[in-house]
Amino acid sequence: MPLYAACDLHSNNTVLAVLDEAGSLKLRQRVPNDLDLIGAALAPFRDQLQGVAVESTYNAYWLLDGLDRAGYPTRMVNTLAVPQYAGLKQADDHTDARHLANLMRLGLLPTAYIYPRPQRGLRDLLRRRMLLVQQSVRLLQSVQGYWARATGQRLSANAFRHLTRQQLDTTFIDPSELFAVATLMQSWLYLQHRIDAIEHWLDDAVRRRPDLAALRTVPGIGPILGLTIVLESGQIQRFEHVGQYTSYCRLVPAHRVSNGKKKGTGNRKCGNRYLAWAWIEAANFAIRFAPPIKTWYQRNAARKPRVVALKAVAHKLARAGFHLLRDGGRFDVQRAFC
Numbered sequence: 001m002p003l004y005a006a007c008d009l010h011s012n013n014t015v016l017a018v019l020d021e022a023g024s025l026k027l028r029q030r031v032p033n034d035l036d037l038i039g040a041a042l043a044p045f046r047d048q049l050q051g052v053a054v055e056s057t058y059n060a061y062w063l064l065d066g067l068d069r070a071g072y073p074t075r076m077v078n079t080l081a082v083p084q085y086a087g088l089k090q091a092d093d094h095t096d097a098r099h100l101a102n103l104m105r106l107g108l109l110p111t112a113y114i115y116p117r118p119q120r121g122l123r124d125l126l127r128r129r130m131l132l133v134q135q136s137v138r139l140l141q142s143v144q145g146y147w148a149r150a151t152g153q154r155l156s157a158n159a160f161r162h163l164t165r166q167q168l169d170t171t172f173i174d175p176s177e178l179f180a181v182a183t184l185m186q187s188w189l190y191l192q193h194r195i196d197a198i199e200h201w202l203d204d205a206v207r208r209r210p211d212l213a214a215l216r217t218v219p220g221i222g223p224i225l226g227l228t229i230v231l232e233s234g235q236i237q238r239f240e241h242v243g244q245y246t247s248y249c250r251l252v253p254a255h256r257v258s259n260g261k262k263k264g265t266g267n268r269k270c271g272n273r274y275l276a277w278a279w280i281e282a283a284n285f286a287i288r289f290a291p292p293i294k295t296w297y298q299r300n301a302a303r304k305p306r307v308v309a310l311k312a313v314a315h316k317l318a319r320a321g322f323h324l325l326r327d328g329g330r331f332d333v334q335r336a337f338c
Contacts, residue, residue, distance in 0.1 A: 003045050006053040006077075006100035007038075008093045009060060014038060017097035018045050019105055028094055035066040042072065051075050053100045056112045064114060074114070080270055081110035113238055122206070123231040126224070127274060129198045132191050139188040146181050147171065199224060211236075214324040217331040218317060219293065220285025225278060229321060232275045236325040245322040250276035251315040279321070283314035296337040 001020055005027075008015040016038070018027035026045065031037045042052070051073045054060050060076060067074045077100055085091075085099050103109040115123065140160055147155040150171050163185070172178040206212075207223055215226045239245040246252050250271040286293045293313060301309035320336045323329075 001048060002050045003048040004051060004053075004101045004104045005042060005045065005049055006097045006104065007055065007063065008097035008100070009033075009055050009057050009063060010093070011059065014063070015093040015097045016041055017094065017101045018042070018049075019098065019101045021105070023102060023105060025098065028098070030093070033063075035063070035070075038063070038067075039070055046072070049073065051104055053077050053104050053109060055079055055100070061115075061120070065117060075104070075109065076112045076114050078110040078112040083108070113234060115234055119231060119234075122202075125198060125201065126228050126231060129195060129224070130228070130274065130277070132195050132198075136188055136191040136195070139184050139191070143181055143184050143188075146177060146184075150177070202227065210328060211325050214328045214330070215321055217324070217329075218282065218286065218321065219290035219331075219333070220288065221282050225281060225285075229275065229278045229282070230325065232272055232278065233321075233325060236322065239322070242319050242322045246315055246318050248272055248275065249279055249314075249318050251279060251311060251318050275318075279314040279318045280310065282317050282321075283310055286313060286317060290333055292333050292337050 003018055003020055003026060005016065005018045012033055014031050014033055016027055016029045016031060020026055029041055031041055049072060052067055053075050054063050054077065056076045056079055064074050064076060088095060100109065140157060143160060144155045168178060168181060172181055212226050212230050215221055215229060248271045287297050297309055297313050300312055316336050320331055324331060
């Protein structure tokens with residue numbers, strides 16, 4: 001008899017539920033987050049299990065990978081798309097796990113993409129690089145704030161990079177302010193060294209990927225930004241059409257319309273925030289380096305807010321990027337921004 005299992009995953013424990021074909025409960029158990037203990041609980045049902053559903057929480061991959069290595073058919077649940085059940089006065093972790101198993105039994109379980117393990121480390125490394133870049137910008141802005149308060153003048157980013165110790169000693173008379181600014185600059189320099197180290201970690205084989213080469217034909221997309229887009233997109237074939245991809249990149253409006261009238265908004269944060277950032281960043285660079293794109297952007301910015309016009313550029317670039325990642329070739333600016 002086929003069986004269906006689900007895991008309601010938490011930070012320190014997992015609630016297991018196993019149902020049979022008729023929906024009867026065969027197992028209900030809370031287990032510490034230990035692969036051996038979870039495997040021992042599922043072992044009596046191993047040969048009959050049609051799948052093991054795991055919620056797509058921040059810590060799901062250790063369980064998904066462990067169950068996969070043990071030979072269990074794993075599925076990662078798209079928690080945002082799970083239909084909520086009604087009629088229960090009280091719900092808890094056990095009912096949540098049973099609900100997921102029941103959805104699998106009925107063929108209604110919404111699943112999410114399980115990112116391939118071999119590329120996951122490199123993708124996460126680039127995410128950490130983005131975090132370090134954001135922190136370095138905050139440090140720079142903090143020094144700019146100190147400078148403006150002390151001199152009444154604006155300190156450009158380029159001038160910040162060329163500040164000398166003598167300039168600091170002359171500008172900041174108060175020893176505490178001087179110490180604070182020097183500490184911020186030393187921290188900024190350290191972060192820059194770590195960011196450079198991450199970029200040098202990428203070997204030539206990674207830089208010569210054909211999908212990355214196709215994506216780099218887009219004006220303003222360099223090796224780091226391009227690789228971020230490639231790795232965050234994952235297997236491009238998982239998107240049936242370009243609209244699904246741009247929605248995943250958070251580049252389509254999240255509103256509901258009925259009879260030509262707005263009836264509400266959807267979840268505008270549904271999708272990949274790293275891809276959203278990457279395509280907006282690509283749009284900023286494309287406007288600077290490609291005159292046709294700059295002209296198109298300025299024409300739109302004249303009649304709508306700048307942010308909306310910038311997002312429209314990012315949307316067009318993402319549509320072109322989808323086809324470049326899927327089919328290869330070169331970016332045609334006239335075709336994209338005619």
